[in-house]
Amino acid sequence: MQDTGKNIIIAGVGGQGILLFSNLLSKFYMKLGYELKISDVIGLGQRGGGVESHFRYSNKPVLSPFIKAGDVDFVISFEQTETLRYLHSLKEDGVVFSSTYELTSTSVNARLEKPMAECKTEMIKRSENKTFIIDPEEHKSPDFNISKMMNVVMLGYYAEFRGYSHDDMIQVVKDNVPAKFIEGNLKAYEKGAAIARAELATKESVSSNC
Amino acid sequence: METGNDIASMQMMNGNEAVARGAFEAGVKVAAGYPGTPSTEVMEYTHQRYSDIYCEWATNEKVAVEVAIGASFAGYRSLALMKTVGLHVAADALGGAAGSQINGGLVLVVSDDVGRLAGDDYNDCRHYGNMFNIPVLEPSDSQDAKDLMVKAFEISEEYSTPVILKTTSVTCKTTSPVKIDENYTYEAKCRDKYPVSFSKVIMTTMMMKAKGSEHPKLTKCFNDFPAHMKRLAEDSNDAGFNKLELNGKKIGVITAGTPYYYAKEVLPEASFLKLGLVMPLPERKIRELAEHVDELYVIEDGHDVIEKNIKDLGISVIGKELWPKFPVMTRFTPDIIEEKLVPDAPKRTPQEGVPFRLPVSCAGCSHLFVSNVLKKHKIKAAADVTCGLIGCFPHMESYSLQKCMGSSISLAHGYNLAKENKENFVAMIGDGGFWATGINGLMNLIYNNGQSTVIIVDNNCLAMTGGQNVASSEFGFNYKPENKLEIAKVCEAVGVKDITTVDPYDIGSLEEAIVNAVNAKTNSVVIVQKPCVTKFKLPKDTPSYIDQEQCVQCRKCINVGCLAIESKKAKDGSVKIVINEDICTGCRLCSTVCHKEAIKN
Ligand SMILES: Cc1ncc(C[n+]2csc(CCOP(=O)(O)OP(=O)(O)O)c2C)c(N)n1
Ligand code: SF4
Ligand code: SF4
Numbered sequence: 001m002q003d004t005g006k007n008i009i010i011a012g013v014g015g016q017g018i019l020l021f022s023n024l025l026s027k028f029y030m031k032l033g034y035e036l037k038i039s040d041v042i043g044l045g046q047r048g049g050g051v052e053s054h055f056r057y058s059n060k061p062v063l064s065p066f067i068k069a070g071d072v073d074f075v076i077s078f079e080q081t082e083t084l085r086y087l088h089s090l091k092e093d094g095v096v097f098s099s100t101y102e103l104t105s106t107s108v109n110a111r112l113e114k115p116m117a118e119c120k121t122e123m124i125k126r127s128e129n130k131t132f133i134i135d136p137e138e139h140k141s142p143d144f145n146i147s148k149m150m151n152v153v154m155l156g157y158y159a160e161f162r163g164y165s166h167d168d169m170i171q172v173v174k175d176n177v178p179a180k181f182i183e184g185n186l187k188a189y190e191k192g193a194a195i196a197r198a199e200l201a202t203k204e205s206v207s208s209n210c
Numbered sequence: 211m212e213t214g215n216d217i218a219s220m221q222m223m224n225g226n227e228a229v230a231r232g233a234f235e236a237g238v239k240v241a242a243g244y245p246g247t248p249s250t251e252v253m254e255y256t257h258q259r260y261s262d263i264y265c266e267w268a269t270n271e272k273v274a275v276e277v278a279i280g281a282s283f284a285g286y287r288s289l290a291l292m293k294t295v296g297l298h299v300a301a302d303a304l305g306g307a308a309g310s311q312i313n314g315g316l317v318l319v320v321s322d323d324v325g326r327l328a329g330d331d332y333n334d335c336r337h338y339g340n341m342f343n344i345p346v347l348e349p350s351d352s353q354d355a356k357d358l359m360v361k362a363f364e365i366s367e368e369y370s371t372p373v374i375l376k377t378t379s380v381t382c383k384t385t386s387p388v389k390i391d392e393n394y395t396y397e398a399k400c401r402d403k404y405p406v407s408f409s410k411v412i413m414t415t416m417m418m419k420a421k422g423s424e425h426p427k428l429t430k431c432f433n434d435f436p437a438h439m440k441r442l443a444e445d446s447n448d449a450g451f452n453k454l455e456l457n458g459k460k461i462g463v464i465t466a467g468t469p470y471y472y473a474k475e476v477l478p479e480a481s482f483l484k485l486g487l488v489m490p491l492p493e494r495k496i497r498e499l500a501e502h503v504d505e506l507y508v509i510e511d512g513h514d515v516i517e518k519n520i521k522d523l524g525i526s527v528i529g530k531e532l533w534p535k536f537p538v539m540t541r542f543t544p545d546i547i548e549e550k551l552v553p554d555a556p557k558r559t560p561q562e563g564v565p566f567r568l569p570v571s572c573a574g575c576s577h578l579f580v581s582n583v584l585k586k587h588k589i590k591a592a593a594d595v596t597c598g599l600i601g602c603f604p605h606m607e608s609y610s611l612q613k614c615m616g617s618s619i620s621l622a623h624g625y626n627l628a629k630e631n632k633e634n635f636v637a638m639i640g641d642g643g644f645w646a647t648g649i650n651g652l653m654n655l656i657y658n659n660g661q662s663t664v665i666i667v668d669n670n671c672l673a674m675t676g677g678q679n680v681a682s683s684e685f686g687f688n689y690k691p692e693n694k695l696e697i698a699k700v701c702e703a704v705g706v707k708d709i710t711t712v713d714p715y716d717i718g719s720l721e722e723a724i725v726n727a728v729n730a731k732t733n734s735v736v737i738v739q740k741p742c743v744t745k746f747k748l749p750k751d752t753p754s755y756i757d758q759e760q761c762v763q764c765r766k767c768i769n770v771g772c773l774a775i776e777s778k779k780a781k782d783g784s785v786k787i788v789i790n791e792d793i794c795t796g797c798r799l800c801s802t803v804c805h806k807e808a809i810k811n
Binding site for chain 1 (some may be wrong): 271325384385386468558563569776778
């Protein structure tokens with residue numbers, strides 16, 4: 001079945017390259033001829049704040065820049081507290097991609113709020129949605145700094161999951177990343193795709209119904 | 211797909227980029243503004259991409275609007291850019307331009323922080339449209355933003371009035387496709403129609419038929435602005451930017467901005483009047499929609515401005531009784547509309563207990579050094595609007611008073627004179643706040659014999675808005691070294707008795723400078739000089755780490771307020787205080803507060 005479009009929330013904290021991630025994804029979907037609306041509203045101010053991007057592509061013009069809770073197909077999250085913030089907004093068959101990276105909330109550091117008692121990774125796994133957890137610690141590589149390039153790792157992962165042409169996606173990366181960073185980015189991209197391949201081989205394939 | 215063929219002329223732009231493009235296509239010659247989230251990038255894009263347009267960051271918004279008024283009187287299309295709190299500063303200038311004759315189109319691009327996403331007060335710039343009787347346009351996406359920007363200049367010239375183009379944090383930061391005419395070539399538009407342009411004072415003199423007001427010397431200044439607004443209101447009934455979509459007869463929605471799209475998605479069957487011009491209103495179209503539907507709603511972000519104006523026309527609409535505004539709601543979302551108008555829609559509840567994220571200062575920021583010295587010596591202080599205002603937050607408590615941009619010097623002055631200088635209440639201000647309006651506070655303090663201490667955190671830019679230049683910066687759109695202003699010299703010229711300049715990383719000297727200044731029974735300024743570590747990507751030192759053997763978890767270092775220091779739960783449930791080595795700049799501030807010498811390099 002032809003993909004008529006998807007609603008994606010991309011979440012994390014400042015400095016994780018979320019804007020680049022959504023930018024690369026938008027270039028990719030533009031090339032496929034989709035209509036797009038991307039809202040990077042949250043996370044304007046200082047460091048330490050959350051970043052939340054609403055990314056919608058469709059074969060019809062996109063109306064609302066914000067996705068209604070319940071209409072989200074994918075949550076792609078680079079920080080697991082942020083993953084928890086958006087879980088409720090997924091569709092029943094929505095999918096979660098979440099890094100296990102965690103930056104303690106500043107309000108917890110300042111003791112204005114209590115830390116969550118339970119292990120966040122377990123909470124995410126327990127959700128009724130299909131979840132893909134990526135632990136950057138497990139995938140450290142001498143070729144690139146995974147803590148800085150999780151965005152491109154995630155891009156490779158997502159492309160593999162969706163069954164997209166890696167050549168096309170890699171071309172988008174090449175066209176939009178400064179020349180001196182391309183090599184590292186490609187390594188990161190391939191890593192993401194490889195992790196996804198291994199993961200998908202163990203899970204039942206879900207890409208067919210997307 | 212439909213768009214396949216003209217993809218070459220479709221570009222993805224956020225609202226700020228689209229406004230800049232609109233300015234270019236409108237043939238704007240002069241752009242002056244003052245940074246403010248979320249619309250700062252309008253100027254940055256204009257400067258980067260459309261070098262035909264002269265750009266300047268003015269010292270404050272009032273100055274920016276005055277510059278634009280001057281350029282407009284010279285016949286050229288000009289724009290002034292600011293956020294809504296900035297329009298409060300510039301309101302007097304706008305009031306002067308309103309009601310007077312306009313040569314080159316004059317447009318103020320003003321951005322409301324709907325949803326308080328950048329943490330500002332709940333303002334709505336459209337009130338100025340009502341107050342000054344000037345048109346306000348409100349785009350709902352990037353295409354609209356570009357088109358309405360061009361339209362704004364046409365309206366300004368055709369109806370001889372300044373025009374406000376209102377954007378919001380949502381329109382500014384949402385990216386959507388914009389049709390670009392690749393063949394467009396820039397030409398600065400010029401219209402030299404009126405040899406004089408006085409403010410509406412002259413007009414009112416004539417309207418009241420004051421004695422001698424028929425004299426040609428006066429009539430040539432006459433601008434019947436109420437008549438122009440009436441004509442615009444009438445014409446707006448047929449204008450393409452106010453779109454009437456008559457569909458289902460049950461629900462009708464009058465809306466503007468992004469709420470149009472939220473409502474459209476939630477209520478696909480409803481009839482709509484989407485306003486591009488929210489002031490003045492197209493009365494005929496509103497009545498037509500009211501006749502067509504059973505229930506008529508107004509869905510608008512910000513205050514109930516459209517709603518009130520429609521009610522003033524004697525048309526009944528449902529708005530804030532259904533959606534009470536601030537503090538119940540800060541901005542619309544599709545969910546909020548659905549909850550009230552689609553009662554059987556499924557409800558979703560967020561996960562409980564997910565902690566919110568408080569903003570913090572960057573690791574290595576000079577503000578942290580100042581905050582910590584004030585706290586250590588229990589010096590009471592007022593903060594200005596700067597990155598340093600994070601020191602007001604409860605875990606830091608370095609500042610007990612904080613108001614608007616440029617205010618801290620006068621706040622401290624007022625406090626100290628009321629307390630007869632017994633408490634040495636200090637003012638902290640950024641270099642930006644200082645030049646914006648703080649300098650007025652300083653002059654006032656001096657010639658009124660004030661005795662306050664002012665700490666000026668000179669980080670070479672307006673950091674909080676992303677690092678734009680100020681008068682004392684060593685860069686900028688129009689930077690020339692010989693024109694750079696020196697904070698210390700200006701303070702001296704103004705008459706400050708005691709001026710010290712210090713590098714905050716030399717924390718001993720910083721402490722000494724602040725303590726001495728506070729104790730000196732005279733007015734004094736301490737200039738804390740260090741470029742913003744983030745804007746200027748200062749080189750990092752070896753990161754610090756916490757020796758867990760020595761750490762007693764007193765949390766003193768966490769309350770320094772540095773982003774790099776975290777309290778982390780290990781897998782076994784124990785809590786540790788750790789330093790994130792990717793974030794730490796090795797500035798060593800935290801080690802100065804640790805009594806156990808647990809923080810090492
Ligand atoms: C009247 C007004 N205009 C603009 C702003 C937006 N604004 C907030 S902080 C800031 C920059 C402050 O720069 P500076 O005073 O140099 O302090 P820094 O952040 O660099 O420490 C600006 C322009 C505002 N809050 N109020
Ligand atoms: S942006 Fe600059 S001034 Fe602002 S908190 Fe970061 S380092 Fe400090
Ligand atoms: S040395 Fe301490 S205060 Fe300075 S950046 Fe590192 S953790 Fe933050």
